[in-house]
Amino acid sequence: xxxxxxxxxxxxxxxxxxxxxxxxxxxxxxxxxxxxxxxxxxxxxxxxxxxxxxxxxxxxxxxxxxxxxxxxxxxxxxxxxxxxxxxxxxxxxxxxxxxxxxxxxxxxxxxxxxxxxxxxxxxxxxxxxxxxxxxxxxxxxxxxxxxxxxxxxxxxxxxxxxxxxxxxxxxxxxxxxxxxxxxxxxxxxxxxxxxxxxxxxxxxxxxxxxxxxxxxxxxxxxxxxxxxxxxxxxxxxxxxxxxxxxxxxxxxxxxxxxxxxxxxxxxxxxxxxxxxxxxxxxxxxxxxxxxxxxxxxxxxxxxxxxxxxxxxxxxxxxxxxxxxxxxxxxxxxxxxxxxxxxxxxxxxxx
Numbered sequence: 001x002x003x004x005x006x007x008x009x010x011x012x013x014x015x016x017x018x019x020x021x022x023x024x025x026x027x028x029x030x031x032x033x034x035x036x037x038x039x040x041x042x043x044x045x046x047x048x049x050x051x052x053x054x055x056x057x058x059x060x061x062x063x064x065x066x067x068x069x070x071x072x073x074x075x076x077x078x079x080x081x082x083x084x085x086x087x088x089x090x091x092x093x094x095x096x097x098x099x100x101x102x103x104x105x106x107x108x109x110x111x112x113x114x115x116x117x118x119x120x121x122x123x124x125x126x127x128x129x130x131x132x133x134x135x136x137x138x139x140x141x142x143x144x145x146x147x148x149x150x151x152x153x154x155x156x157x158x159x160x161x162x163x164x165x166x167x168x169x170x171x172x173x174x175x176x177x178x179x180x181x182x183x184x185x186x187x188x189x190x191x192x193x194x195x196x197x198x199x200x201x202x203x204x205x206x207x208x209x210x211x212x213x214x215x216x217x218x219x220x221x222x223x224x225x226x227x228x229x230x231x232x233x234x235x236x237x238x239x240x241x242x243x244x245x246x247x248x249x250x251x252x253x254x255x256x257x258x259x260x261x262x263x264x265x266x267x268x269x270x271x272x273x274x275x276x277x278x279x280x281x282x283x284x285x286x287x288x289x290x291x292x293x294x295x296x297x298x299x300x301x302x303x304x305x306x307x308x309x310x311x312x313x314x315x316x317x318x319x320x321x322x323x324x325x326x327x328x329x330x331x332x333x334x335x336x337x338x339x340x341x342x343x344x345x346x347x348x349x350x
Contacts, residue, residue, distance in 0.1 A: 056272035056285040059088035071111055075118035076288050078302055080225040085118035087111040090140045090271050091284060095222060097200025100130035103154065104235055105270060108143025109177040115144060116151055126152045130199060134158040135236050135270050136213040137165025139174060139182055146185040156188040159208055159215030163187045209254040211241040220261045222268065231303055233266035240319060248326040255316035265305045280307050
C-alpha cells in the first residue's frame with residue numbers, strides 16, 4: 001500500500017525542463033524507466049480500496065479503476081455557469097458565458113463519446129464552446145482534444161512545451177483504450193506564463209508550473225455564479241518540480257506562484273480524487289453529492305476557501321522541504337535522472 005502512495009506522490013515531482021545532457025536517451029535509462037513504469041502501473045491497479053470508500057477514490061485507484069463502466073457518470077451542474085461533463089477519474093469542465101464557453105480538459109478514449117453526450121444532456125450547444133484548455137500533456141488530459149475539437153470547432157489551448165509532449169504521443173498506445181493508437185490535435189493556440197484568456201465575463205490569467213510536465217499550467221480568475229452570489233475559482237493546483245535540485249528549486253517557485261493567487265474560494269480539480277488521502281472535505285463527486293442535497297440557505301459545498309488556503313500553504317512547506325533534501329543529496333547520474341523522469345511521465349498518464 002505504501003508503495004502505491006510513494007509512486008503516486010512522485011507525480012508531484014514528475015519530469016520537467018532539464019539540461020541537454022539529462023535529456024539524452026540511452027538504453028539503460030529506457031530499460032529502467034520501462035521497468036519502473038510497469039511496476040507502478042501494477043501497484044496502482046492493486047492499491048487497496050474498500051467498498052465503503054467514496055466513488056471518486058474507487059474509480060481513480062484500485063482494481064476497478066481500469067473498468068470502463070465505472071467511469072460512466074452523469075453530468076452535473078456545480079454553479080450557474082460551471083458544469084462537470086467528464087468521466088469519474090479525471091474531470092472535464094465547461095465554463096459558460098453568453099458570448100461562448102470554455103472547456104477545461106478532455107479526458108481520453110474510450111470516454112469522449114460520454115463527454116459529447118454529457119455536454120448535450122446539460123443543454124449546451126457544442127458549437128458555443130470556443131476554447132478547449134489542456135492542463136498538461138498527459139493523455140488523460142488531452143486525449144479527447146482532437147475529437148472534441150471536431151465536435152465543437154473550438155481552439156485547443158496548451159503551453160508550447162506540452163504541445164511538444166502531445167505531438168510526441170501521436171500514434172502511441174492509449175493505456176485506457178486497449179492499446180489503440182492515440183490521436184492528437186494539431187498544434188493550435190499556445191499560452192505562456194501570464195497569458196490572458198478573455199471571453200464574456202471571464203478574464204482568466206494563465207500560470208505555468210513546470211514539473212509534473214514541462215508546461216503544466218493552472219488558471220486563476222474564474223468567475224462563478226450562484227444566483228446573485230459571485231465566487232472566485234482556480235483551475236488546477238500547480239504542482240511540484242521535477243526530480244533533482246533544479247526541479248526542487250522550480251517546485252518552490254511553483255508553490256510561491258500558487259500562494260500569490262489571493263481570494264480563491266473554489267478549487268476546480270483536474271482529478272476527482274486527490275492522492276494520497278483525498279482532498280479534505282471531499283473531492284469533486286463527494287461535494288457534488290452534498291450539492292445535490294443542498295437546501296435553500298445552505299452553504300455551497302464547493303465554496304471552501306479555508307481548505308484551499310491550507311492546501312496552498314502545505315504545498316509550499318512540502319516544496320521547501322524537498323529542496324532542503326535535494327540540496328543534501330549527492331548528484332545523480334544522467335541515466336538515473338532520465339529513468340525517473342520517463343517513468344513518472346508514464347505513470348502519471350491516465
